[in-house]
Amino acid sequence: GAGVSQTPSNKVTEKGKYVELRCDPISGHTALYWYRQSLGQGPEFLIYFQGTGAADDSGLPNDRFFAVRPEGSVSTLKIQRTERGDSAMYLCASSQSKTSEQFFGPGTRLTVL
Amino acid sequence: QKEVEQDPGPLSVPEGAIVSLNCTYSNSAFQYFMWYRQYSRKGPELLMYTYSSGNKEDGRFTAQVDKSSKYISLFIRDSQPSDSATYLCAMSAWSGAGSYQLTFGKGTKLSVIP
Numbered sequence: 001g002a003g004v005s006q007t008p009s010n011k012v013t014e015k016g017k018y019v020e021l022r023c024d025p026i027s028g029h030t031a032l033y034w035y036r037q038s039l040g041q042g043p044e045f046l047i048y049f050q051g052t053g054a055a056d057d058s059g060l061p062n063d064r065f066f067a068v069r070p071e072g073s074v075s076t077l078k079i080q081r082t083e084r085g086d087s088a089m090y091l092c093a094s095s096q097s098k099t100s101e102q103f104f105g106p107g108t109r110l111t112v113l
Numbered sequence: 114q115k116e117v118e119q120d121p122g123p124l125s126v127p128e129g130a131i132v133s134l135n136c137t138y139s140n141s142a143f144q145y146f147m148w149y150r151q152y153s154r155k156g157p158e159l160l161m162y163t164y165s166s167g168n169k170e171d172g173r174f175t176a177q178v179d180k181s182s183k184y185i186s187l188f189i190r191d192s193q194p195s196d197s198a199t200y201l202c203a204m205s206a207w208s209g210a211g212s213y214q215l216t217f218g219k220g221t222k223l224s225v226i227p
Binding site for chain 2: 033055
């Protein structure tokens with residue numbers, strides 16, 4: 001079956017703008033994670049969804065970041081008032097359950113000018 | 114001190130060599146251990162997933178976990194140029210806030226020279 005997909009693959013925006021990044025998990029996977037990866041670093045956890053609810057948002061850096069998963073499948077990560085420091089690869093992962101293997105999508109590379 | 118330490122390399126080996134990649138960690142609560150391979154500008158690809166101490170083999174790849182020493186390893190036998198990538202170790206534990214979020218090392222960049 002299809003893996004995790006993410007759109008867009010690249011996003012260039014200007015400082016202060018609003019962006020939305022989309023994640024389509026593997027069909028049937030109830031757990032969904034967002035991570036952020038800066039150049040030369042490993043991914044860092046942002047937020048976890050079990051079904052429709054954000055069960056753990058402890059990794060979100062500040063209140064400019066928000067994510068939703070209204071129907072328990074597709075998720076959108078939203079960033080308001082973007083800053084140059086938000087430039088990174090944003091990765092989405094899904095798993096069958098919260099303890100199962102996490103499978104990653106190809107990522108969205110965000111560049112804030 | 115970071116929770117997961119991984120030598121970033123770069124590591125360069127000739128084709129056919131055995132490659133050894135390692136991570137150490139400080140959080141004894143980590144229960145699940147993974148190795149991911151990441152090609153440039155792509156998402157991480159899961160290679161190995163283990164729970165207990167000991168060895169797990171899959172083709173040319175062997176993962177080792179030593180919980181008493183807080184040390185994990187990935188061995189690649191008969192390395193190929195297509196193995197050239199960044200290798201990330203990752204581990205997880207119950208976060209207390211509802212998830213088994215992954216904590217990653219920085220990744221080791223491997224080049225296999227033909």
